[in-house]
Amino acid sequence: xxxxxxxxxxxxxxxxxxxxxxxxxxxxxxxxxxxxxxxxxxxxxxxxxxxxxxxxxxxxxxxxxxxxxxxxxxxxxxxxxxxxxxxxxxxxxxxxxxxxxxxxxxxxxxxxxxxxxxxxxxxxxxxxxxxxxxxxxxxxxxxxxxxxxxxxxxxxxxxxxxxxxxxxxxxxxxxxxxxxxxxxxxxxxxxxxxxxxxxxxxxxxxxxxxxxxxxxxxxxxxxxxxxxxxxxxxxxxxxxxxxxxxxxxxxxxxxxxxxxxxxxxxxxxxxxxxxxxxxxxxxxxxxxxxxxxxxxxxxxxxxxxxxxxxxxxxxxxxxxxxxxxxxxxxxxxxxxxxxxxxxxxxxxxxxxxxxxxxxxx
Amino acid sequence: xxxxxxxxxxxxxxxxxxxxxxxxxxxxxxxxxxxxxxxxxxxxxxxxxxxxxxxxxxxxxxxxxxxxxxxxxxxxxxxxxxxxxxxxxxxxxxxxxxxxxxxxxxxxxxxxxxxxxxxxxxxxxxxxxxxxxxxxxxxxxxxxxxxxxxxxxxxxxxxxxxxxxxxxxxxxxxxxxxxxxxxxxxxxxxxxxxxxxxxxxxxxxxxxxxxxxxxxxxxxxxxxxxxxxxxxxxxxxxxxxxxxxxxxxxxxxxxxxxxxxxxxxxxxxxxxxxxxxxxxxxxxxxxxxxxxxxxxxxxxxxxxxxxxxxxx
Numbered sequence: 001x002x003x004x005x006x007x008x009x010x011x012x013x014x015x016x017x018x019x020x021x022x023x024x025x026x027x028x029x030x031x032x033x034x035x036x037x038x039x040x041x042x043x044x045x046x047x048x049x050x051x052x053x054x055x056x057x058x059x060x061x062x063x064x065x066x067x068x069x070x071x072x073x074x075x076x077x078x079x080x081x082x083x084x085x086x087x088x089x090x091x092x093x094x095x096x097x098x099x100x101x102x103x104x105x106x107x108x109x110x111x112x113x114x115x116x117x118x119x120x121x122x123x124x125x126x127x128x129x130x131x132x133x134x135x136x137x138x139x140x141x142x143x144x145x146x147x148x149x150x151x152x153x154x155x156x157x158x159x160x161x162x163x164x165x166x167x168x169x170x171x172x173x174x175x176x177x178x179x180x181x182x183x184x185x186x187x188x189x190x191x192x193x194x195x196x197x198x199x200x201x202x203x204x205x206x207x208x209x210x211x212x213x214x215x216x217x218x219x220x221x222x223x224x225x226x227x228x229x230x231x232x233x234x235x236x237x238x239x240x241x242x243x244x245x246x247x248x249x250x251x252x253x254x255x256x257x258x259x260x261x262x263x264x265x266x267x268x269x270x271x272x273x274x275x276x277x278x279x280x281x282x283x284x285x286x287x288x289x290x291x292x293x294x295x296x297x298x299x300x301x302x303x304x305x306x307x308x309x310x311x312x313x314x315x316x317x318x319x320x321x322x323x324x325x326x327x328x329x330x331x332x333x334x335x336x337x338x339x340x341x342x343x344x345x346x347x348x349x350x351x352x353x354x355x356x357x358x359x360x361x
Numbered sequence: 362x363x364x365x366x367x368x369x370x371x372x373x374x375x376x377x378x379x380x381x382x383x384x385x386x387x388x389x390x391x392x393x394x395x396x397x398x399x400x401x402x403x404x405x406x407x408x409x410x411x412x413x414x415x416x417x418x419x420x421x422x423x424x425x426x427x428x429x430x431x432x433x434x435x436x437x438x439x440x441x442x443x444x445x446x447x448x449x450x451x452x453x454x455x456x457x458x459x460x461x462x463x464x465x466x467x468x469x470x471x472x473x474x475x476x477x478x479x480x481x482x483x484x485x486x487x488x489x490x491x492x493x494x495x496x497x498x499x500x501x502x503x504x505x506x507x508x509x510x511x512x513x514x515x516x517x518x519x520x521x522x523x524x525x526x527x528x529x530x531x532x533x534x535x536x537x538x539x540x541x542x543x544x545x546x547x548x549x550x551x552x553x554x555x556x557x558x559x560x561x562x563x564x565x566x567x568x569x570x571x572x573x574x575x576x577x578x579x580x581x582x583x584x585x586x587x588x589x590x591x592x593x594x595x596x597x598x599x600x601x602x603x604x605x606x607x608x609x610x611x612x613x614x615x616x617x618x619x620x621x622x623x624x625x626x627x628x629x630x631x632x633x634x635x636x637x638x639x640x641x642x643x644x645x646x647x648x649x650x651x652x653x654x655x656x657x658x659x660x661x662x663x664x665x666x667x668x669x670x671x672x673x
Contacts, residue, residue, distance in 0.1 A: 043470075043473075047473060047477060048477075095457065144648065144652070148651060148652070154651055155601065157402070157404070157457065158594065158597055158598050158601060158647075158651075159648070159651060161591075161594050162594070162598070162644045162647045162648055162651075163644075163648070165591050165594075165641075165644040166641055166644045166645060166648070169637045169638075169640045169641040169644075170637075170641065172637040173635060173637045173638055173641075176635065176637065177635070290461060290464075290465060291465075293458075293461055294458070294461070294462070294465075297455075297458055329473065329476065330472060330473065330476045330480075332468065332469045332472035332473050332476075332586070333469060333473060334469070335465050335466070335468050335469030335472070336465075336466055336469035336470055336473070337469075338462075338465055338469075339462045339463070339465040339466030339469060340462075340466070342458055342459070342461065342462030342465070343444075343448065343459065343462050343466075345458075346448060346452075346454040346455060346458055346459055346462070347448075347452075347454070349454070350452050350453070350454055
């Protein structure tokens with residue numbers, strides 16, 4: 001049974017309570033992952049794959065090989081920005097489930113804009129400029145759901161999802177028609193030369209986008225937890241009536257939340273293109289958004305915890321590609337793992353609440 | 362445009378396509394309507410449809426019976442719904458997190474199963490037998506596309522009437538409404554909110570599973586990974602806009618079905634539009650409808666909130 005530590009206990013073992021203070025949340029966050037990996041192992045057995053080998057290849061490729069580790073760290077950049085995007089929305093109690101559309105549309109605009117701009121402007125100016133435009137594209141794509149939610153009370157879950165599907169199709173239309181590079185056979189945008197992409201760090205394949213993303217997510221964490229602006233945004237979610245009561249412009253704040261959240265999703269798309277790919281091919285859609293949602297929940301909307309979970313997920317996704325190939329399975333197994341984690345997360349959360357209630361009684 | 366947009370071929374193809382694409386939406390939309398009425402926003406319906414589509418197809422392929430396929434689809438949807446009911450209604454966990462989890466899980470599992478079983482052969486089901494309604498099926502244009510279909514189409518339309526009656530004239534309908542709008546009142550009247558919501562979620566699962574099964578077995582004749590492609594989310598919107606009236610789910614489902622099937626129909630009519638543009642149509646329609654009727658889209662007061670007795 002957990003119970004509040006008494007003064008006596010505190011005196012006897014101050015280290016133990018501090019340990020409990022830190023260990024409990026970490027254990028609560030790791031438990032769902034361990035359970036998911038366990039059930040995942042059973043599913044792998046059913047599919048005729050060796051779970052031990054599967055998980056071993058994930059770790060070896062995603063974490064222990066230098067090439068794989070660079071890929072993993074590079075993969076973190078868009079995921080961290082999407083995490084920051086979702087933290088803003090979820091802390092404000094709004095469901096931005098349309099990050100995939102915002103991400104992809106901004107990615108396509110970045111891919112079209114950057115190669116065209118480098119011919120007239122210096123690269124150091126083009127890259128930030130394109131990122132700003134990408135943020136604006138993402139924000140604009142969220143405007144309609146934001147206004148519908150803010151002024152007509154239309155459920156944003158549905159509208160952001162619809163806009164996401166629209167954005168994904170619109171991105172493909174843009175790639176195939178106006179932005180199509182006529183010199184390639186498959187429909188894709190023009191390619192940004194490797195020298196003009198985001199600068200790489202210390203001779204590795206990791207680009208500066210990771211640093212930007214880390215800075216952004218730490219800033220967002222600080223913004224949402226330590227500033228009065230963040231408090232206002234959180235009040236929108238926690239108690240909209242109270243927000244109106246103290247004279248906060250609820251509608252404007254909701255639009256701001258969506259613009260910030262979708263802008264960050266747009267930035268994620270831009271960083272992925274400017275840093276890694278250099279162009280967008282038709283029907284490319286990594287669909288990171290739905291995967292990041294559970295991670296942000298696992299981290300309980302804490303930006304610093306999201307960094308840890310994103311790194312874990314990046315290892316899983318980079319290593320999973322190799323492990324799946326070796327096991328002769330498609331890469332979809334990672335989807336199953338994420339789903340299992342979500343369910344176990346929700347269950348541990350529930351058990352934690354029950355224990356708290358029991359302790360109170 | 363040699364054939365012209367109003368040619369018989371175009372119209373037949375459009376109406377037939379609207380029915381084929383609309384029936385899954387209708388079944389899932391009716392199911393979602395019941396659970397939304399009772400206060401459960403079932404985001405997992407996309408996964409329930411997909412799992413139903415896989416189970417329906419695999420069973421029909423193995424047994425050569427579409428009816429067993431529908432049964433399997435319903436059972437698959439039911440299993441997913443049981444998870445949803447357990448986590449969201451019984452334990453009161455976050456409906457949206459669990460909904461996303463179920464959808465991701467169904468995406469992954471069905472894609473893996475498809476890979477193991479069908480990815481080398483991509484088998485198809487034979488063309489379905491239709492039940493021609495005597496007389497009506499001989500009407501030009503609308504006859505063959507509306508009245509010469511698989512019996513499931515007629516059953517789906519009949520269910521609209523059943524649900525309309527249920528909502529309007531029975532205690533069950535009232536209980537559902539109360540569970541969504543004022544669960545305290547239902548509890549005070551001595552009827553279990555948990556039980557009402559559980560049954561409604563299970564019903565949704567069965568309907569969504571059958572909708573998915575129809576999509577794979579009859580609509581497409583084949584199962585491909587991620588084939589539902591957002592149909593479950595459209596069903597949610599349909600239920601939202603129908604404001605608790607089944608007849609509007611029917612009308613909406615066939616309008617969306619028509620826009621989904623417009624690509625093929627336009628090609629039959631001799632017009633070539635990029636598929637990506639046409640794929641946007643149903644979602645564009647949802648947004649337009651939401652903008653136009655934003656004030657009218659109404660949802661139950663306690664939608665998405667777990668019910669805890671005595672808690673305010």
